[in-house]
Amino acid sequence: MVAMKINEDLQKERSKYNFDVEELTNFLDWGPQYTLRRRNLEQKVLNVKGLLDDIPEEYLSHKEKYENAVRKAVLYYRILQKENHSNISDEEKTRANFRNMISSAVFRDNSPFSLHYSMFIPTIKGQATEEQKAYWLKRANNMEIIGTYAQTELGHGTFIRGLETQATYDPETEEFILYSPTLSSYKWWPGSLAHTSNYCVVMARLFIKGKSHGIHPFMVQLRDEETHMPLPGIKLGEIGAKLGFNNVNNGFLGFENYRIPRDRMLMKNAQVLKDGTLIAATNSKLTYGTMVFVRVLIVNNMANLLAKAVTIAVRYSAVRRQSQPKPNEPEPQILDYITQQHKLFITIATSHAFYINAMWLWEIYFNVNKDLGAGKLENLPELHAIACCLKPISTSDTTVLIERCRLACGGHGYMLSSNLPQMYGLATAACTYEGENTVLLLQAARALVKAWSVRVEGKPLKGTMAYLAGTTAPKKWDSSVDSIVKIFQDVAIRKVSGAVETLKDYQKSGLSLEDAWNKASVCLTAASEAHGRAILLSVYKSEMDKRTASLSSSLKKVLLQLVELYVIYWALEKVSDLLLYTSITEKDITELQRRYIGLMEKIRPNAVGLVDAFDFRDEILNSALGAYDGRAYERLMEEAMKSPLNVEPVNETFHKYLKPFMLGKL
């Protein structure tokens, strides 16, 4: 075997770490057993021939991209399917998969089957009766059928209660008749819908005896299982090229009086009896369960995306040298510029903060879900409120930080072969899907306004809202990490109280609640963001204090430096809030800035170690700039040579257009 030639700068970086990289990898994976599992799965996938692209996806046409993605998806999901049959609980499986990013070795973009696993199967699990589950889950898990989740329509995505697709019950035949009454009622966006899925869960408005009963889920066969032809009454197609997600086969779907049997309504929460009697769900929002599940998982997905982006940018910054600040000295590694560290180290810390928060949120989700199974609904609103803060903040921060990583790689970050532009495309999509970010922050604001009235009544507040009961931050500015975390809670209290006051003032001026809400909505979203940031910071700090207790002192030190960096970064980012709501002075701010610079100097020797510990194989990073060996220039050239334009020295356009043009003949 030929030894891998490693760039000298990277080699030097790797001799400087003062912690054990493998220990950190195990910590991030939530235990060495999960590291092993993940690595085994990665190896199994990479052993399969034909899964990695010879021609980069971006040189394929739209149609070829899809066809290539389906070819790879069947190879890839066969392996995953075997893994899914292994004998572990769903909770354990989700946890084991938290840092599984092997699909990004197969798809730089995303998979045409992603909705099958992320939403179709979870919807069957969450919305179907035991009998329905026994039938549909078996078929879905075996991938005898491929499904998706069709909710959004051309006219409505956010406002689910505005969906127009109709499911009218016909007691004569014991069937539902699915109908798309308008163009705007066409389903529009669902991934895998266009040419991949043959089944899907359709969210439609239930009508019984002419009366509307709100939105319910229906299992719908779209295509013939043998020929894959759309069934009569089904109108299907693809919605076209997008900023990203071009492998995902997002589709449209319309119904022309398409009949399905009664038992195709997923009836765990609400039931329609044979005679058309409706037994309503105990809470209509139980129908929204799959969205809550995915919002919870998104926080973790963002941590993974950030970890990938910053691995690429830090390694590249260690091998890239630029400018000559000191005469007669070599050009420094760009990683030595403090401005570069400012772009990158916060990205490492943010990835950690999101991992920790995602695990914490997953525990809450898992417990609430267990409660729901036992008919206990009281903790659902809090889960919904947390997810409605953390999903928007994690996706918008990730989008900003991936773009920062891309810019940190200069011109080469603009190359698709760096993989950073595609990652930006994936992150920004998450700001919209599964609940548009502003809309979710406004949902969280509803819960905060309610919590405020509980406080005003002098009643106790619980869980993540408990801190709203009263300030615990020190009166005098105190720059310890613990105090700053409390100060963020204080800022949130002030923003919530300010937003409630604004809302009330508008109402007092004669506006309806709805109009007052609209006028106050910028303050309301700011209050939700502040609440979300307070949660992120306090969970990151408290969980790290707990979880690092059993680590080696060297790793603990490095991890707590990142916590401190994260907390101070946000204090400086939100300095206007601190000036408004706390006794911070100009001198305190200068001290914080110095401390922030000092922290970056402490983290600098470990920077490459910290990203190595994310433990992404080169195939997963899929980037000319970020490979383990640091051969960025060689890889950029190798990737450039894959451009179809480099196959011939003279392109035919010379003879067709350029030459006649230059000769004045065109």
Ligand SMILES: CCC/C=C/C(=O)SCCNC(=O)CCNC(=O)[C@H](O)C(C)(C)COP(=O)([O-])OP(=O)([O-])OC[C@H]1O[C@@H](n2cnc3c(N)ncnc32)[C@H](O)[C@@H]1OP(=O)([O-])[O-]
């Ligand atoms: C790979 C990519 C795949 C992507 C897939 C997709 O995008 S799939 C498509 C993804 N699409 C989306 O994500 C669409 C985003 N849109 C939505 O989720 C909803 O339409 C909505 C939540 C914005 C409003 O819903 P609405 O008009 O029906 O409700 P309302 O505002 O009138 O509030 C009434 C009460 O309900 C409460 N409550 C609400 N939701 C939940 C919940 N999940 N749980 C618990 N509770 C919930 C709320 O707090 C409020 O309580 P309060 O204050 O009265 O005590």
Ligand SMILES: Cc1cc2nc3c(=O)[nH]c(=O)nc-3n(C[C@H](O)[C@H](O)[C@H](O)COP(=O)(O)OP(=O)(O)OC[C@H]3O[C@@H](n4cnc5c(N)ncnc54)[C@H](O)[C@@H]3O)c2cc1C
């Ligand atoms: C890549 C991708 C994949 C997707 N996959 C799926 C899928 O598999 N299945 C599926 O069903 N859907 C899917 N979707 C659709 C997605 O869920 C919706 O696009 C999303 O919920 C936002 O809804 P919208 O497009 O109607 O946006 P709109 O609600 O029209 O948002 C437009 C603007 O209006 C604002 N706005 C809307 N309502 C309010 C309000 N009440 N108050 C204040 N401002 C408001 C928003 O903040 C935003 O600025 C996908 C979307 C994308 C981008």
